[in-house]
Amino acid sequence: MSVEQGNLSVNTENIFPIIKKFLYSDHEIFLRELVANAVDATQKLKHLSSSSDFDKTATSEVGELKVKVAFDKEAKTITVSDNGIGMNADDIKKYINQIAFSGAAEFVEKYKDAPNNKQIIGHFGLGFYSAFMVSSKVEIISRAFSAKEEEAVHWECEGSTSFELEATTKAERGTDIILHVAEDSEEFLESFRLKGILDKYAKFLPIPIEFEGEQINDPNPLWTKSPSELTDEDYLAFYKKLYPMGEDPLFWIHLNVDYPFELTGILYFPKVKQELTASKDKIQLYSRQVFITDEVKEIVPEFLTLLHGVIDSPDIPLNVSRSYLQADGNVKRISSYITKKVADKLQELFKNDREGYEKKWDDIGLFVKFGMITDEKFLEKAEKFALVKNVDGKCFTFDEYNEKIAANQTDKDGKKVWLYAADVQKQHTFISSAQKRGYDVLVMDSMIDSHLIQRLEGKLENVSIRRIDSDTADKIIAKDEVLEAVLSEADQTKVKEIFEKIVTANHTVEVQAMPTDEMPVTLTLSEFMRRMKEMAMSGGGGMYGMDLPDQYNVIVNGNNALIQKILDTTDEATQLQLAQQAYDLSLLSQNLLEGKALSSFVERSLNFIK
């Protein structure tokens, strides 16, 4: 058989049912598409009017350009009118019958097998043909800018591949698109519904949009203006317009690039609360002032979805699938541009007003940390302006902090050890022990901190980060000097045996020589064990399908006088009671004593002081 070549053709008869079916969830898009086309038509006219030939045309007055949306509940029609460039018969044949139609055909060809892929379709600018999602018949009455009143054209189509085109008269230049609303779409014949859709998609279109005698849009939204003309009040007022219920933002960035991609916008830094998801997904994406979506997850790095505001770019492809979007060159460039701008802004605030920056740290810290964990490039930049805060409320950059602790908190291997408290109240005893040794203690108490710690350890050279209760103050920073033990080895073994009789089963006992003024018993949870546990808990329902028990180390301070007293006590019951009391005190200092154990402790304590 000889090789045969040819093109696969789409059966165009199928287009309308498919458009309807696939676009189901997003039917309201038709209005955005028609209004956007109308705005385009007026802008084309504006463009044209600057050419010298324009004066000679039939409709030489530009006049006040605008778009009107109207509906008639009785007649069941929605009409979108503009006084833009208009179309003559040839234009309709070319742009509506052929191009728009082939666009629709291409759409069907591409997505006929995609199972219910609404995300793709919702952004597929089907333009004019999306009118058929809600209409049983569509009419176009148009008078091109160059046409006389009686040279206007009338086109109509009932959602099949045949159409009618004839001459008509029209007093004004421009186009009316008349939708005869289908029975199943009569919900759109309501004022509030149409107003709602216009508010969503047309609020910032560049040409006045009129609905029920009122202009519903702001044609010159803030992001299209030059930053030099704008005051802080303008930015705050615009924020209120976007988020009427929102608390004032902390600061903002005005984006403006022409090359290698076009992008404008304003990004606001909200006060990010611990509850990250509440701040997320508030950025609105526009394309030439037409609202597209508020799902920008695939367009900006995840941590930037915490920001609020507007991004406007005609260079973000909207008619492709979301996963494809992330691989798109422009999207990548836009994403790294925004990341850089955000980092630059933070750096600038840090440099120009350190005090103000530190005051805001509690609000922006979460955002910066989230960025450092999830975005390598941001992490690199953020190392210069990220702060750590110690228990006294003082802030330091990473470099400043390393310098501060270098003398006293470098361990025997030359590593700088950062100590932190995850709960200042609970870990108070540990904090004071560390402070007695002149150690500084940081506060890292948010969920995100534990992830950040791992990230920083991987990133910062020669730094080890330890939670304050992961060891006794004596050992937490391993140094060469060793305290001499007061107890002999044999006595140490005896002490160990006494405590092993009373401690909770999975706790291990260790006798150490610590300064005499340290607690007789301290409970520690090794950094390793704790991280394992945290990982098991966060790693999707538990690594072993259960919560790992806390395996505390019970550190007995052999040099504390009470331990000697316990050893010297001959009556075994009293000896165990004393040991129990010392052990309970260590539990109590960490808020771990509860229930029956707590009651026995209280009773025993009363007996001791009676």
Ligand SMILES: Nc1ncnc2c1ncn2[C@@H]1O[C@H](COP(=O)(O)OP(=O)(O)OP(=O)(O)O)[C@@H](O)[C@H]1O
């Ligand atoms: N109101 C109008 N006035 C003048 N020309 C119009 C109008 N509406 C549509 N057109 C013409 O019909 C063409 C096809 O419109 P359609 O909306 O299908 O596609 P598009 O606007 O080019 O692209 P998209 O698919 O992104 O919307 C337009 O490019 C334009 O030339």
